[in-house]
Each structure stands twice: as structure tokens, then as C-alpha cells.
Amino acid sequence: MRVSSLVVVALLASLSAATAKAQPGSSPHVDPLPSWNETARKQAVIDFVNRVTDRDGDDYVPPAQRIAVFDNDGTLWPEAPLPFQVEFVFEELKRRAPQEPKLAADPMVQAALAGDVKKLLAGKHYDGLMRILALTHTGITTDEFNARVETWRETTRHPRFQKAYTDLTYQPMQELLKYLRDNGFETFIVSGGGADFMRVWSEAVYGIPPQNVVGSTALTKFEFRDGKPVLIKTMDQAFVDDKDGKPVGIHQFIGRRPIACFGNSDGDQAMLEYTTIGNPLPSFGMLVHHTDAEREYAYDAHPPASGTLVTALAAAPANGWNVVDMKTDWKQIWGTDTMEAANKVSDLLVGNWLAEDIENRGVVDRAHTTLEIADDGTASGNTSVNRYSGKAKISGDKIELGRLVMTRRAGPQSLMDQETRFMAALAKVTRYRIGDDGLLYLIDAEGNEIVRFSKIED
Amino acid sequence: MRVSSLVVVALLASLSAATAKAQPGSSPHVDPLPSWNETARKQAVIDFVNRVTDRDGDDYVPPAQRIAVFDNDGTLWPEAPLPFQVEFVFEELKRRAPQEPKLAADPMVQAALAGDVKKLLAGKHYDGLMRILALTHTGITTDEFNARVETWRETTRHPRFQKAYTDLTYQPMQELLKYLRDNGFETFIVSGGGADFMRVWSEAVYGIPPQNVVGSTALTKFEFRDGKPVLIKTMDQAFVDDKDGKPVGIHQFIGRRPIACFGNSDGDQAMLEYTTIGNPLPSFGMLVHHTDAEREYAYDAHPPASGTLVTALAAAPANGWNVVDMKTDWKQIWGTDTMEAANKVSDLLVGNWLAEDIENRGVVDRAHTTLEIADDGTASGNTSVNRYSGKAKISGDKIELGRLVMTRRAGPQSLMDQETRFMAALAKVTRYRIGDDGLLYLIDAEGNEIVRFSKIED
Structure with a gap:
């Protein structure tokens, strides 16, 4: 039962927006939270820190007691389209399946490789997901596991933002972590994610060492093994650090009640309660509400995968938890590097592409329908009959090809029909993805992959 | 099986002496380890710290990687006559039994109250000890448990040293903890003892916060409970941080391999191996060997209760582990406060005592055989026939009454016989204890309680 809830860990997490106690605060000379807009949420954090660090005030808290706990998925980095650890699992299976026929033959591995999340979650105990978690998280040494997580970090990219997953942390939360540490807080991650998975990069990414x-x-x-001590990963005594497990984990691993807690989902509600209700010390609770589909994602009751936020959001006002509205409270979501990368046309996309399929009807044999993307976003190509060109609007995995200029020659009916379908399809495109097969897929607003291209090598 | 091995935790632990790699070391201006004699063990520690902190050297280790782990029982404080957490359990049962008839009726509680350790350890799974651990460690909130440990700390005294248990830490190890921290190490306790038990006082006693x-x-x-979140202690998923459990616990709770490890028993062998064998970083291992019966205790294969040291001692030379010989390597074992207290005649002992029993033969009715102890150590009294006096040699729980001067009157044969037995008994006394019943017991070298006194109130 415990083990089955590891699924919950992998596929549930959450976030939200704020009831802030706005208080007049001091004005530090250098703004410690430049990515936060000047709203009540920012002020609430600063006021709390000022209160507990003021040696002459009634609310002074000695540094040793300044424990701040942060959920990770959805609080410090995204959890869509899937929690990043699940992406790791999928990548691991993809990487290993070609060399491991027995692994590749496993029906749940096949479901994972096909992206069939529904099948993985079927059954009361999410048997499929459990199976692929076990296949990728046990039976190897901790050093081997760490190396695999490192490889994943270095080689895979987020499907939408085309950045390494560990580069996709929220800039405002990074500033908050540093701000709290600069004020004598000790910052901890308290996440449903695997401790071993996070500890590989937590220090480099958040400045949070493995022991925190x-x-x-x-x-x-x-x-x-070979005369050297090793630790082999198992699923024995699995502990799920989610929901009620979060305060339990805090007690077990930290042993001291936090005074500040940051989360984003119903899975964080218990640790918010443990931090803020009946705490003899001053305390602070905050929920990150994902409200920004444009820059990140927008969800609460119905997240893409994990992060349901319903009960914690409802409980926020009564408990004085601050709810961050990502869209209005955060000036900037990503670090500057990440934003530059998101605005840059991906190297993978730049080049000349040959259409292989248009709206599931194939292409006319021997026709040559193309799309060329230049690194300044210029889009041009051939419909087999006419040439077209224009400026694509590209940002992250988003692409719009609406305003294209085309020559007006006539050709055989079959090619003219195809031209019409092709240009109509391009007009509907909102996103793209480059598959592991190296093919380019153009995707409409409903998520349908409406044109498929292969790369024309120079 | 896991749960049953909690016994092992409570009743096993260990210690030992050293194979040191003596190296010429630097001379710090202020000796960081003044309680250590100038032997190879002290030099080995200093050399290791110099090596890993020298930025220009090949063995430099960045501060984040300077993880040092310390066993507690037998390494940082004693574990005799019983591990201190077992003493806590006994005290808790003593305190609660009068108010809790159901508890008092439990056969294992009765065994504990009678000090019948054998009965508690009977059976394959040490059922008795498990039972009293569960009775004192579960079903209450973490706050309630913490308060009980605090009370124990404040109100009970070690039977031999007559000091609060948490004042009985080894001064050389306290200096070592501080020395390592001053050199950028992060110090952790990794003990078979209960984390909740230690975390109540670890920061005050060792400067090690609960999260470490x-x-x-x-x-x-x-x-x-009453609208406030609480955590109730259970025995679910009990994890025993001993033997192989120590490296497992290090990985689970710290997530980083230590470079320095300090233990005293076979229970520490696995974590010494994990720290020093095949570690890509420079590493250091040390065993404290209890060789000093005079100042503390002497044991290895046959400890008073916990702390068997056989296999780890045998493995030390091949692994380059430094074995501290407590008697010769440590100039001073206790902190100055503790030593002063040990040399002071206990307030409990000072006063006038009436003999109730002499060598299990009672005392002659209406006879008045006494022992008066003054706070300067003067011992005097009455045999019913004669008066005697002299200077007792008192230190901690040790007492010697050898050189007494007596008057030479004669009296009835029964009283003269008793006088002979009484004075012979006094000559054999090596230790004393004040029971919970308030009675004074004088004890011979074999541990027999040979004279029992009750206090004569002024």
C-alpha cells in the first residue's frame, strides 16, 4: 500500500495563489527579490523575514530554529507535462530498451515507450508505474543510479522549453531560497520526489546540499563488490514523502518543526498545517498557484499530470497562507539564461524539412513540399508548385506560421489540392516538437500532430 | 525481525584502540585538542585535517564534502553500566508505574523495575526489552516524548559518576567535534540510539543540531488533537541504525559519503568500511578503545552491556583505522565541571547513616551501628560498642574506608561479633550507591552490596 502510493509521489504534486498579510516593510538597499512584482506576496515574505530576524522584536527566532521547507515539483520547478522524475524514467527505458530485450519486452515498458500513461496508471495500485519505477530505481548501486541521473540531466531537454530540466527552475523561488539563507534560514527540500534522484543535483541547482x-x-x-562497499537500491521500507508523509518526513529527517513552508498542491497541505498551526514560533506559509499558461502552465483542480490544488487553496485564507498568483506576482519566471534560450530558435529546428505527411493523408508521391527555418525565424519553402516565405513566431516549443507570402503559379490538380491542405495546416500550427526519431512534428491548438517532416541533410 | 533488532540498538554498541599513521604535523598556535596526549592518534587526526584543508595540496577536499560521522554510545559518551537510553526507559517506568497500575502489572515492567536485564533479554526477539521500549517510546506525541527526555536529563544521575547523563561526554571527543567544525567539516551523529531521543539534547550537548x-x-x-497538528510516535517501519544499517542510514539521511568516521564497536565497522574503503576522497577512520577502568571503563570482547569490539579491532590495522587507547591517548576524559563534581563528595552521601544489614545477616536488634560522612570526606560512627573515625577516600561513586581508628571498649558478645563483621565489611568497600529508596549501599570489589544503611534524619 505504501509502495503503491509512490505513484502518488510521481504523479501528484501541486501549487497555488495568495492571501497575503501586507505589512509596511523595510526597504533594503538592494532588492533581494527582483523577479517578484511589488505585490502583497513579496511584501509578506519580506515582513516575515524582518520580524524573525529583528533581535529587539518580540518575534525574534534564533537562527538554529529558522527552518524553511520547500516542496520541489511545481514549487521550485515545473511538473508538466509530466513530473520530471517520470521523464527520467521514460528516458531511461528508451535508452536501455534497445540493449535489453527482456526489458523491452515488458508490457509496461512498452506502454511507457509509447507514452501510454493511462495504461501505466491502470489498476488500483498503479502497477505499471510501480513496475517501471522499480525497473529504473532498484537493483543498481547508488553510484550507478547517480550517474544515470547525471546523464539524463546532461542529455535530455524539456519538450516545451527545450532546456535541460534542471535549468528550468523558477527564478523567483531561487531568489527566495537565497534571500532566506542570507537571513540565517536553513533551507530544505521536502518533496514527494525520490531523495536519491534530487540529491544528485540539488546542491548545484538550488544550493541545497544532499543532507537537506x-x-x-x-x-x-x-x-x-570487488572488495569495495556499495549500497544497492531496493524498494524495501519505501517511504512516501507526500501528504501526511511530509510532516512525518520532516520530523524523521530534520527533527525540528519548520517556521516557513512553501508548496503548491494539496500534497503540501499537511506540511503547511504542521508549520503554521499551533506553532509556538512565528510562522509563514505560501502556496504557488500556477496561473500562467503563457509563460508556464495554468492549473489547479485539473493539472496536466501532478499538482492538484483544491483543498489547500480552500484552506489558505483561514490559515493565513499566502497564495502566489504566478501571473501577477512573478515579474519573470525563468532565469535570464533560460529566457534567452526560450526566445532563441532551437538549433534542432533550424534547417530544411521535407513534408512526409499532411493531416494523416500522406503526401503525393515525388512531390517536394518543404519548410525551411532559418535561425532568425525566417520560414520559407516549396509546395511543389509555388514558393512561400514569411517570419515564423517562435518561442520555446511554440511556433506560429500565420503570415506567409506565396507565389501564384498553377500546377496539376493533385499538387494544387495538396498545396491547399499544406498551407491550411501551417496556418493552424501552434507548437512543434522534434521527436527522438529526428522528425519534426507541427502541432495544432488541440495537440494534433498535423504535419510531419524529415530533415533534408545538406 | 527489524523491530526485534532494536534491542541490538539498545543493548549493543562498542569501542576501541589505534593503529595510527604518525606523520609530522604542523604546530597550530593554540592546541585544538588539549585533552589528547601527544601520541600518534592525535597527530593522525591533525595530519588528516591539514591534508584535506590545504588548498594547494593534492588531497584537498572542498568543505561541502567534509562530512564527519560519529557514533554516540561509547564514542562520544559512555554506554555503561547500561546504554543511557535504557537508563531512560527504566527511569520512565519507575516514574510512571506508581500512577499506572496496568503498566506496573506488566511482567516485563516488573522485570525492568527489579533491574532484571536477563529477563528482558530472554527469547529470540528480546521480547521484554522490545515491550518496554514500545511502552516508553510510542503512543505519545513527539512533544510529549521530548519533554520526558528533558525531565530525565534534568532529574537523574549516572549511578557511578553522579552526574546528569548528558554531562558525561568525553572531553577529547568534544574537542575533536569542534576542531573538525572549525576546519569546515559538518559533524553528524550516526548512532544506534533513537534519533528522537538524541535530538532533544544533541545541539546543547554536542553542538550538533537535530537535522545532523x-x-x-x-x-x-x-x-x-484539539485542532492542532501533532505527530504520534509509533514502531511502524522501524529502522535500526546499527551495523550494516549505519551506511544505509548515512545514505538515507545524509546522502553523501563521509570522509571521516569515528566509532568504538563492531556496530560501527560497516560505516568505517563505507567511509574508508574505496572512497575516491581522502578518508579517516578511528576507533575508541575503552581501556581505562580507573577513569571510565575497560572492555572490548565483553562489555558491561553494549559495545562489543572484536571484529572491528581486528580489521583496524589492515584498513588503517586509528585505534585510540583511552588510557594513554586521553589526558583527561571528562570536562572540568564533571571532574570537579566527581571529586566532590556527593550531597546525597553526606549525613548520618544507620546500618540495617551487614553481609546479609541483618543487625542485632536495638543495636545502633552508624556511619557519618562529612562533606570533607571525614567518616565516623558507632559500632554500638565503640566509636571509630577516619578519612574516607571518595571519588565519584568510589569510596574507600580502609584507615579507621577505633576506641577499644568491650561489650556483649553479640555486639562485639557484629562490630567485627561491620569493620571487616567497611574495610572491603570500594564503591557506594544511593538507591531510589534513599538507602545507602556499600559495595565490595566484586559488586556485592555488603552493608545497607538508612538515613538518620537530623
Whole structure:
């Protein structure tokens, strides 16, 4: 039962927006939170920090007691379209399947490779997801596991933002982590994600060392291999650090009640309660509400995968939890590097592409329908009969090809029909993705892959 | 099986002496380890710290990687005559039994109250000890448990040293903790003892905050009581942080391999191996060997209760582990406060005492055989026939009454016989204890309680 809820960990997490107690605050000379707009949420954080660090005030809290806990998925980085650890699992299976026929033959591995999340979640105990978690998280040494997570970090990219996953952290929360540490707080991650998974990069990414990462865990097994001690990962005594498990994990791993807690979903509600209700010390709770579909994602009751936010959002006003409205409270969501990357046309997209399929009807044999993308966003190509060109609007995985100018020659009816379908399809395109097969897919607003291209090598 | 091994935790632990790699070391202006004699063990520690902190050297280790782990029982404080957490359990049962008839009626509680450790350890799974651990460690909130540990700290005294248990830490190890922290190490306790038990006082006693305490744990249960969130202690998913459990616990709670490890028993062998064998970073291992019966205790294969040291001692030379010989390597074992207290005649002992029993033969009715102890150590009294006096040699729980001067009157045969037995008994006395019943017991070298006194109130 515990083990089955690891699924919950992997596929549930959350976020939200704020009831802030606006208070007149001091004006630091250098703004510690430049990515936050000047709203009540920013002021609430600053006021709290000022209160607990004022040695002469009634609310002074000694540094040793300044424990701040942060959920990770949806609070410090995104959890869409899937929690990043699930993306890791999928990548691992993709990488290993070609070399491991037995693994590749597993029906749940096949479901994962096909992206069939529904099948993985079928059954009361999410047997499929459990199986692929076990296949990728056990039976290897902790060093081997760490190396695999490192490889994933270095080689894979988020499908929408085309950045390494660990580069996709929220800039305002990064500033908050640093601001709290600069004020004598000790910052901890308390996440449903796997502790071993996060500890590989938490120090480099958040400045949070492994010993300050509380997550889902299971026992390892100590043994000698080739005369050297190793720890083998197992699923024994699996502990799920989610929902009620969060305060339990906080007590077990930290042993001290936090005074500040940051989350984004119903899975964080218990640790928010534990932090803020009946705490003899001054305390602070905050929920990040994902309200920004343009820059990130927008969801609460119906998240893309994990992060349901319903009960915690309802409980926020009564408990004085501050709810961040991502869209209005955050001036900037990503770090400057990430934003530059998102605005830059991906190197993968730049080049000349040959249409292979248009709206599931194939292409006319021997016709040559193309799309060329230049690194300044210029889009041009051939319909087999006419040439077209224009400026594509590209940002991250978004692409719009609406305003294209075309020559007006006539040709055979079959090619003219295809031209009409092709140009109509291009006009509907909102997103693209480059598949692992190297093919370019143009996607409409409903998520349908309406044109497929292969790369024309120079 | 796991749960049953909690016993192992409570009743096993260990210590030892050293194979040091003596190296010429630098001479700091202020000696950071003044309680250590100038032997190879002290030099080995200093050399290691110099190596890993030298930015220009090949063995430099960045501060984030300077993880040092310390066993507690037998390494930072004693574990005799019983591990201190077991003493806490006994005290808790003593305190609660009078108010809780059901508890008092429990056969294992009765065994504990009678000090019948054998009965508690009977059976394959040490059922008795498990039972009293559960009775004292579960079903209460973490706050309630913490308060009980605090009370124990404040109100009970070690039977031999007559000091609060948490004042009985080893001065050389306290200096070592500080020395390592001053050199950028982060110090952790990794103990078979209960994490919750140690975290109550670890920061005050060792400067080690709760989040740096790895110990035996079990899950808590999150719930609301009177509208406030609490965590109820249970025995669910009990994890025993001993033997192979120590590296497992280090990985689970710290997530980073230590470079320095300090232990005293076979229970620490696995974490010493994990720290020093095949570690890509420079590493250091040390065992404290209890060789000093005079100032503390002497044991290895046959400890008073916990702390068997056999296999780890045998493995030390091959692994380059430094073995501290407590008797020769440590100039001073206790802090100055503790030593002063040990040399002072206990207030409890000072006063006039009436003999109730002499060598299990009672005392002659209406006879008045006494022992008066003054706070300067003067011992005097009455045998019913004669008066005697002299200077007792008192230190901690040790007392010697060898050189007494007596008047030479004669009296009835029964009283003269008793006088002979009484004075012979006094000559054999090596230790004393004040029982919870307020009675004074004088003890011979074999541990027999040979004279029992009650206090004569002024």
C-alpha cells in the first residue's frame, strides 16, 4: 500500500495563489527579490523575514530554529507535462530498451515507450508505474543510479522549453531560497520526489546540499563488490514523502518543526498545517498557484499530470497562507539564461524539412513540399508548385506560421489540392516538437500532430 | 525481525584502540585538542585535517564534502553500566508505574523495575526489552516524548559518576567535534540510539543540531488533537541504525559519503568500511578503545552491556583505522565541571547513616551501628560498642574506608561479633550507591552490596 502510493509521489504534486498579510516593510538597499512584482506576496515574505530576524522584536527566532521547507515539483520547478522524475524514467527505458530485450519486452515498458500513461496508471495500485519505477530505481548501486541521473540531466531537454530540466527552475523561488539563507534560514527540500534522484543535483541547482533533501526513500542494501562497499537500491521500507508523509518526513529527517513552508498542491497541505498551526514560533506559509499558461502552465483542480490544488487553496485564507498568483506576482519566471534560450530558435529546428505527411493523408508521391527555418525565424519553402516565405513566431516549443507570402503559379490538380491542405495546416500550427526519431512534428491548438517532416541533410 | 533488532540498538554498541599513521604535523598556535596526549592518534587526526584543508595540496577536499560521522554510545559518551537510553526507559517506568497500575502489572515492567536485564533479554526477539521500549517510546506525541527526555536529563544521575547523563561526554571527543567544525567539516551523529531521543539534547550537548542526528527511527503518525497538528510516535517501519544499517542510514539521511568516521564497536565497522574503503576522497577512520577502568571503563570482547569490539579491532590495522587507547591517548576524559563534581563528595552521601544489614545477616536488634560522612570526606560512627573515625577516600561513586581508628571498649558478645563483621565489611568497600529508596549501599570489589544503611534524619 505504501509502495503503491509512490505513484502518488510521481504523479501528484501541486501549487497555488495568495492571501497575503501586507505589512509596511523595510526597504533594503538592494532588492533581494527582483523577479517578484511589488505585490502583497513579496511584501509578506519580506515582513516575515524582518520580524524573525529583528533581535529587539518580540518575534525574534534564533537562527538554529529558522527552518524553511520547500516542496520541489511545481514549487521550485515545473511538473508538466509530466513530473520530471517520470521523464527520467521514460528516458531511461528508451535508452536501455534497445540493449535489453527482456526489458523491452515488458508490457509496461512498452506502454511507457509509447507514452501510454493511462495504461501505466491502470489498476488500483498503479502497477505499471510501480513496475517501471522499480525497473529504473532498484537493483543498481547508488553510484550507478547517480550517474544515470547525471546523464539524463546532461542529455535530455524539456519538450516545451527545450532546456535541460534542471535549468528550468523558477527564478523567483531561487531568489527566495537565497534571500532566506542570507537571513540565517536553513533551507530544505521536502518533496514527494525520490531523495536519491534530487540529491544528485540539488546542491548545484538550488544550493541545497544532499543532507537537506527530504524525499521519498527506500532502504539500500550494504554489500561488498570487488572488495569495495556499495549500497544497492531496493524498494524495501519505501517511504512516501507526500501528504501526511511530509510532516512525518520532516520530523524523521530534520527533527525540528519548520517556521516557513512553501508548496503548491494539496500534497503540501499537511506540511503547511504542521508549520503554521499551533506553532509556538512565528510562522509563514505560501502556496504557488500556477496561473500562467503563457509563460508556464495554468492549473489547479485539473493539472496536466501532478499538482492538484483544491483543498489547500480552500484552506489558505483561514490559515493565513499566502497564495502566489504566478501571473501577477512573478515579474519573470525563468532565469535570464533560460529566457534567452526560450526566445532563441532551437538549433534542432533550424534547417530544411521535407513534408512526409499532411493531416494523416500522406503526401503525393515525388512531390517536394518543404519548410525551411532559418535561425532568425525566417520560414520559407516549396509546395511543389509555388514558393512561400514569411517570419515564423517562435518561442520555446511554440511556433506560429500565420503570415506567409506565396507565389501564384498553377500546377496539376493533385499538387494544387495538396498545396491547399499544406498551407491550411501551417496556418493552424501552434507548437512543434522534434521527436527522438529526428522528425519534426507541427502541432495544432488541440495537440494534433498535423504535419510531419524529415530533415533534408545538406 | 527489524523491530526485534532494536534491542541490538539498545543493548549493543562498542569501542576501541589505534593503529595510527604518525606523520609530522604542523604546530597550530593554540592546541585544538588539549585533552589528547601527544601520541600518534592525535597527530593522525591533525595530519588528516591539514591534508584535506590545504588548498594547494593534492588531497584537498572542498568543505561541502567534509562530512564527519560519529557514533554516540561509547564514542562520544559512555554506554555503561547500561546504554543511557535504557537508563531512560527504566527511569520512565519507575516514574510512571506508581500512577499506572496496568503498566506496573506488566511482567516485563516488573522485570525492568527489579533491574532484571536477563529477563528482558530472554527469547529470540528480546521480547521484554522490545515491550518496554514500545511502552516508553510510542503512543505519545513527539512533544510529549521530548519533554520526558528533558525531565530525565534534568532529574537523574549516572549511578557511578553522579552526574546528569548528558554531562558525561568525553572531553577529547568534544574537542575533536569542534576542531573538525572549525576546519569546515559538518559533524553528524550516526548512532544506534533513537534519533528522537538524541535530538532533544544533541545541539546543547554536542553542538550538533537535530537535522545532523542519524539514529534508529520509526514512523510517526500525523493527526490533529484539539485542532492542532501533532505527530504520534509509533514502531511502524522501524529502522535500526546499527551495523550494516549505519551506511544505509548515512545514505538515507545524509546522502553523501563521509570522509571521516569515528566509532568504538563492531556496530560501527560497516560505516568505517563505507567511509574508508574505496572512497575516491581522502578518508579517516578511528576507533575508541575503552581501556581505562580507573577513569571510565575497560572492555572490548565483553562489555558491561553494549559495545562489543572484536571484529572491528581486528580489521583496524589492515584498513588503517586509528585505534585510540583511552588510557594513554586521553589526558583527561571528562570536562572540568564533571571532574570537579566527581571529586566532590556527593550531597546525597553526606549525613548520618544507620546500618540495617551487614553481609546479609541483618543487625542485632536495638543495636545502633552508624556511619557519618562529612562533606570533607571525614567518616565516623558507632559500632554500638565503640566509636571509630577516619578519612574516607571518595571519588565519584568510589569510596574507600580502609584507615579507621577505633576506641577499644568491650561489650556483649553479640555486639562485639557484629562490630567485627561491620569493620571487616567497611574495610572491603570500594564503591557506594544511593538507591531510589534513599538507602545507602556499600559495595565490595566484586559488586556485592555488603552493608545497607538508612538515613538518620537530623
